[in-house]
Amino acid sequence: MRSISFGQATVEATAAAMREDETVVVAGEDIGWGGNFGQFKGLLEEFGPKRVLDMPISEALILGSAVGAAVTGLRPVASLSFVEFTMGAMDEIINQAAKFRYMFGGQVSVPMVVRASDGVLRSSGAQHSESFEAFFSHMPGLKVVAPSNPADAKGLLRSAIADDDPVIYLENKKITFRKGEVPEGDYRIALGEASVARSGSDVSLITYSVMAQHALEAAQVLFEEHSVEAEVVDLRTLVPLDIESVLTSVAKTRRAVICHEAWTFGGFGAEISSQINEHLFGELAAPVVRVGARSAPIPFSPPLERELVPEASEVVEAVLRTVKL
Amino acid sequence: MAADFKDMETNWEAYRKLFLIRAFEERLETLFAEGKIPGFVHTYIGQEAIAVGVCANLRTDDYITSTHRGHGHAIAKGIDLNGLMAEVFGKVTGICKGRGGSMHVADFSKGILGANGIVAAGTVIAAGAGLSIQTRQEDQVVVCFFGDGGINKGTVHEAMNFCSVKNLPVVFVCENNQYAQFTSRKLTTSVSDLSLRGAAYGMPAVSMDGNDLLEVVEVSQKAIADARVGMGPTLVVADTYRFGGHYVGDPQAYRSKEEVAQSRRRDPLLLFENHLILQGLADKEALELERESILELVDKAVAFAEQSEYPEVRSVIDYVFTDVTEK
Ligand SMILES: Cc1ncc(C[n+]2csc(CCOP(=O)(O)OP(=O)(O)O)c2C)c(N)n1
Ligand SMILES: [Mg+2]
Numbered sequence: 001m002r003s004i005s006f007g008q009a010t011v012e013a014t015a016a017a018m019r020e021d022e023t024v025v026v027a028g029e030d031i032g033w034g035g036n037f038g039q040f041k042g043l044l045e046e047f048g049p050k051r052v053l054d055m056p057i058s059e060a061l062i063l064g065s066a067v068g069a070a071v072t073g074l075r076p077v078a079s080l081s082f083v084e085f086t087m088g089a090m091d092e093i094i095n096q097a098a099k100f101r102y103m104f105g106g107q108v109s110v111p112m113v114v115r116a117s118d119g120v121l122r123s124s125g126a127q128h129s130e131s132f133e134a135f136f137s138h139m140p141g142l143k144v145v146a147p148s149n150p151a152d153a154k155g156l157l158r159s160a161i162a163d164d165d166p167v168i169y170l171e172n173k174k175i176t177f178r179k180g181e182v183p184e185g186d187y188r189i190a191l192g193e194a195s196v197a198r199s200g201s202d203v204s205l206i207t208y209s210v211m212a213q214h215a216l217e218a219a220q221v222l223f224e225e226h227s228v229e230a231e232v233v234d235l236r237t238l239v240p241l242d243i244e245s246v247l248t249s250v251a252k253t254r255r256a257v258i259c260h261e262a263w264t265f266g267g268f269g270a271e272i273s274s275q276i277n278e279h280l281f282g283e284l285a286a287p288v289v290r291v292g293a294r295s296a297p298i299p300f301s302p303p304l305e306r307e308l309v310p311e312a313s314e315v316v317e318a319v320l321r322t323v324k325l
Numbered sequence: 326m327a328a329d330f331k332d333m334e335t336n337w338e339a340y341r342k343l344f345l346i347r348a349f350e351e352r353l354e355t356l357f358a359e360g361k362i363p364g365f366v367h368t369y370i371g372q373e374a375i376a377v378g379v380c381a382n383l384r385t386d387d388y389i390t391s392t393h394r395g396h397g398h399a400i401a402k403g404i405d406l407n408g409l410m411a412e413v414f415g416k417v418t419g420i421c422k423g424r425g426g427s428m429h430v431a432d433f434s435k436g437i438l439g440a441n442g443i444v445a446a447g448t449v450i451a452a453g454a455g456l457s458i459q460t461r462q463e464d465q466v467v468v469c470f471f472g473d474g475g476i477n478k479g480t481v482h483e484a485m486n487f488c489s490v491k492n493l494p495v496v497f498v499c500e501n502n503q504y505a506q507f508t509s510r511k512l513t514t515s516v517s518d519l520s521l522r523g524a525a526y527g528m529p530a531v532s533m534d535g536n537d538l539l540e541v542v543e544v545s546q547k548a549i550a551d552a553r554v555g556m557g558p559t560l561v562v563a564d565t566y567r568f569g570g571h572y573v574g575d576p577q578a579y580r581s582k583e584e585v586a587q588s589r590r591r592d593p594l595l596l597f598e599n600h601l602i603l604q605g606l607a608d609k610e611a612l613e614l615e616r617e618s619i620l621e622l623v624d625k626a627v628a629f630a631e632q633s634e635y636p637e638v639r640s641v642i643d644y645v646f647t648d649v650t651e652k
Contacts (some may be wrong), residue, residue: 029505029506029508030505030506030507030508032508032512033506033507033508033578033579036506054508054512054513055513056474056477056513056514057444057445057474057475057477057478057505057513058477058478058479059478060479061479084442084443085443087443088443088478088479088480122363122364123363123364123415123426124364124365125364125425125426125427125428125429125442126424126425126429126442127428127429127441127442127443128428128442294641294642295642295645296641296642296644296645297424297645299423299424299636299641300363300364300415300421300423300424300425300426300427300429301363301415301416301417301419301423301424301426301635301636302363302415302635303635303636303638304415304423304424304635304636304638304640304641306638307638307641308641
């Protein structure tokens with residue numbers, strides 16, 4: 001199989017959806033130029049400016065007009081290059097997109113995708129480095145997707161665009177340029193299905209997005225240097241959450257370490273931890289542990305940024321503490 | 326303070342600031358290419374006359390809000406050069422102790438309410454600073470710098486309407502450098518004359534040549550003086566051109582080399598230099614000497630930044646709250 005980047009994989013998924021369904025339109029700042037991370041390269045050339053819309057710096061408009069278009073027959077993919085910019089359009093996401101279907105008694109659905117790049121990348125600073133999946137997944141009515149590799153990026157985006165509900169599609173900056181094998185053609189992965197990225201019997205690493213990559217690195221180190229066999233469960237979709245896959249894995253290993261780059265406090269890991277405890281309390285060999293960022297805005301200075309945000313070595317440490325219990 | 330450009334020293338001071346910004350930004354380009362600067366850097370090259378000309382009319386206790394392209398505004402408003410350079414390096418001696426970086430430099434003691442990574446975020450913050458001045462019954466002024474791309478953000482509308490309703494001492498300076506990232510203004514903006522936007526708010530609006538320092542001084546002087554005496558906000562549109570890419574390293578496939586070369590003929594530094602020479606306020610040799618001494622200042626700032634330490638990692642949680650520390 002050929003190897004392409006995460007970003008290119010999303011271009012493939014979008015182009016395939018646009019070829020198949022002419023109601024799919026793409027809107028965002030600078031996307032005629034391929035977007036900040038090349039996630040839209042070539043789309044303007046193939047589909048023209050009526051379906052690939054270069055938008056003004058007007059985030060409320062970009063997401064609000066996507067809602068309006070979605071309830072009147074289009075299937076918009078709205079892009080905000082950094083997830084922080086969704087904050088200027090939180091009303092459109094939370095009060096509009098998420099609520100329309102329920103509040104209006106199921107009369108309409110809101111088939112739109114919000115694409116946003118998140119995560120730390122080489123000192124991008126406090127306003128260009130964060131991960132907000134906890135905000136989005138807290139709100140009923142939003143589906144939330146956070147792929148960790150190019151193949152999943154393609155398969156999940158294809159399903160997200162085809163989905164009839166609003167989907168927040170989070171693409172981590174650190175892995176946007178990373179390459180991997182990606183199936184050609186119409187490749188889809190259903191929303192709401194986790195994958196076991198590596199099997200093991202000693203501990204379950206529950207993770208998603210870039211941290212799934214770090215967890216895989218950590219699992220390799222744990223195996224080679226500590227003879228610990230870690231299972232890596234990549235959630236891929238946070239809402240709807242595939243809790244079955246999580247519980248199946250943790251029931252087997254009896255130890256869970258939940259890993260994400262976002263802040264630990266009030267983070268998505270707290271939800272998973274809570275559900276594990278509710279279902280498997282008596283069967284656990286150790287308390288559920290979370291690996292995430294400490295509670296501060298992401299600092300600019302490289303050593304501070306590295307200190308705040310976890311990578312593979314922090315996962316290894318957390319696992320070693322857990323397996324000793 | 327209203328700047329008096331009949332005065333020799335005022336002219337020289339403006340020239341020093343113009344060249345200091347240019348030299349600082351050009352040095353950052355080199356340092357970035359050498360891998361010495363973390364993150365990404367947006368330079369102000371080509372737009373120097375706007376910050377320098379506007380800030381020549383400001384007092385230290387006046388405020389500015391700035392953008393992601395904020396080094397020039399900060400230097401013009403009097404930020405400490407060493408602290409600025411060290412911040413861009415992420416060092417603990419930086420003006421924000423390494424927490425902010427290039428896009429988030431601020432010096433509240435100089436009225437610099439922050440460069441900002443969120444486009445047009447400064448507009449509503451400027452409105453709040455204006456409200457604060459009015460409430461405190463002071464005669465300070467706020468200048469809100471923002472871009473031609475930023476003008477389409479909803480916050481601009483909200484801020485301008487409110488400042489006009491309340492007659493707040495805020496001057497909106499829109500730097501029309503023709504591009505928002507890689508996208509030409511023409512593709513996303515309803516009017517080509519951005520000053521037309523002022524009418525919607527019942528706000529006086531003027532356009533000026535942002536590369537002509539003396540024109541900037543004159544136009545902004547009136548807007549600032551009006552704001553100071555309670556005559557309310559003005560929208561000032563400064564037409565200019567971004568000589569560099571959106572960020573350092575931008576391949577700039579979206580515009581032609583000819584277009585850039587053409588605009589470089591109206592380099593604000595050269596225009597002002599010619600003026601100084603023509604008016605007999607300076608000669609070439611004196612300016613050359615002045616430039617050398619400014620380059621030395623920049624060298625010193627780089628040395629200061631390079632010799633400074635990074636923040637201690639155990640301090641990573643400091644400054645989140647005023648009174649809560651992590652256990
Ligand atoms: C709210 C928000 N949306 C988008 C961006 C990404 N972005 C950064 S700079 C920029 C272009 C800004 O253009 P303009 O206001 O003209 O300022 P210039 O870069 O030309 O100085 C964009 C879209 C951002 N930082 N914040
Ligand atoms: Mg611009």
